Amino acid sequence: MIAQRVTLITLGVADLDRAKAFYAALGWSPAEEQEGVAFYQLAGQVLGLFGKEALAADQGRPGAELSTGAMTLAQNFPTEAEVNTAFDAALAAGATPLKRPEKVFWGGYSGYFADPDGHVWELAMNPFWPLAEDGTLTLPGAG
Amino acid sequence: MIAQRVTLITLGVADLDRAKAFYAALGWSPAEEQEGVAFYQLAGQVLGLFGKEALAADQGRPGAELSTGAMTLAQNFPTEAEVNTAFDAALAAGATPLKRPEKVFWGGYSGYFADPDGHVWELAMNPFWPLAEDGTLTLPGAG
Numbered sequence: 001m002i003a004q005r006v007t008l009i010t011l012g013v014a015d016l017d018r019a020k021a022f023y024a025a026l027g028w029s030p031a032e033e034q035e036g037v038a039f040y041q042l043a044g045q046v047l048g049l050f051g052k053e054a055l056a057a058d059q060g061r062p063g064a065e066l067s068t069g070a071m072t073l074a075q076n077f078p079t080e081a082e083v084n085t086a087f088d089a090a091l092a093a094g095a096t097p098l099k100r101p102e103k104v105f106w107g108g109y110s111g112y113f114a115d116p117d118g119h120v121w122e123l124a125m126n127p128f129w130p131l132a133e134d135g136t137l138t139l140p141g142a143g
Numbered sequence: 144m145i146a147q148r149v150t151l152i153t154l155g156v157a158d159l160d161r162a163k164a165f166y167a168a169l170g171w172s173p174a175e176e177q178e179g180v181a182f183y184q185l186a187g188q189v190l191g192l193f194g195k196e197a198l199a200a201d202q203g204r205p206g207a208e209l210s211t212g213a214m215t216l217a218q219n220f221p222t223e224a225e226v227n228t229a230f231d232a233a234l235a236a237g238a239t240p241l242k243r244p245e246k247v248f249w250g251g252y253s254g255y256f257a258d259p260d261g262h263v264w265e266l267a268m269n270p271f272w273p274l275a276e277d278g279t280l281t282l283p284g285a286g
Contacts, residue, residue, distance in 0.1 A: 002170060047149070068210070069199075072153045073153075075149065122202075137151070
């Protein structure tokens with residue numbers, strides 16, 4: 001039994017300074033930094049940037065070539081206009097566009113970009129998932 | 144400018160039923176299910192299981208072979224004993240152990256497993272990061 005909770009999301013990066021510069025350009029600032037790692041406070045959880053080689057070693061498989069793309073992060077917004085603004089900000093920060101925001105079959109609006117290490121972010125508006133004032137999301141069917 | 148927030152974490156999976164069975168064996172239950180996708184309520188955010196091929200198409204790169212390992216999720220616990228119990232539960236659910244929980248150089252205690260699709264979870268106790276009663280984490284240096 002493991003609670004339905006994520007305390008920390010870690011992004012393995014090839015160049016910590018490059019990754020920090022990208023997230024700084026998005027407006028992020030770290031709450032804690034140590035040699036080789038930077039931690040950002042999210043809503044009740046933390047996101048860490050950590051060297052990919054160190055991450056592989058920490059996982060107990062030193063030398064493994066870790067890759068990404070099949071686990072993605074999304075940030076939702078109340079409106080399509082906010083998705084567009086955020087997507088433009090990501091491109092200005094140096095993100096690689098994968099799919100520009102567009103209306104999608106499930107009734108929402110969504111685009112994808114990759115950060116400098118290929119980590120994939122979706123920016124979306126989902127009309128069926130209203131966000132709380134603080135940006136958190138509780139599913140209509142939860143609880 | 145993009146807020147420091149993750150609304151949705153998506154795990155691309157090869158076999159949705161297999162992935163759902165694994166997370167069910169951990170004690171997770173979906174708050175919302177639709178054809179080809181299952182959503183779990185976390186603390187103020189959502190985790191989705193979604194077919195890998197569909198995820199690649201949604202990202203605007205149909206046919207891409209998405210992989211994983213360089214973006215990881217961690218769940219923190221107040222004690223080493225709880226890390227051990229959760230790690231055993233994950234193995235019993237069919238997880239692949241990557242590194243059994245052990246004391247680590249930064250002063251904590253941590254192990255890693257992979258879910259049936261290779262998505263990497265860390266289970267950890269970090270004495271420098273006290274958890275709130277509800278399991279959320281606010282860094283000492285945040286805010």
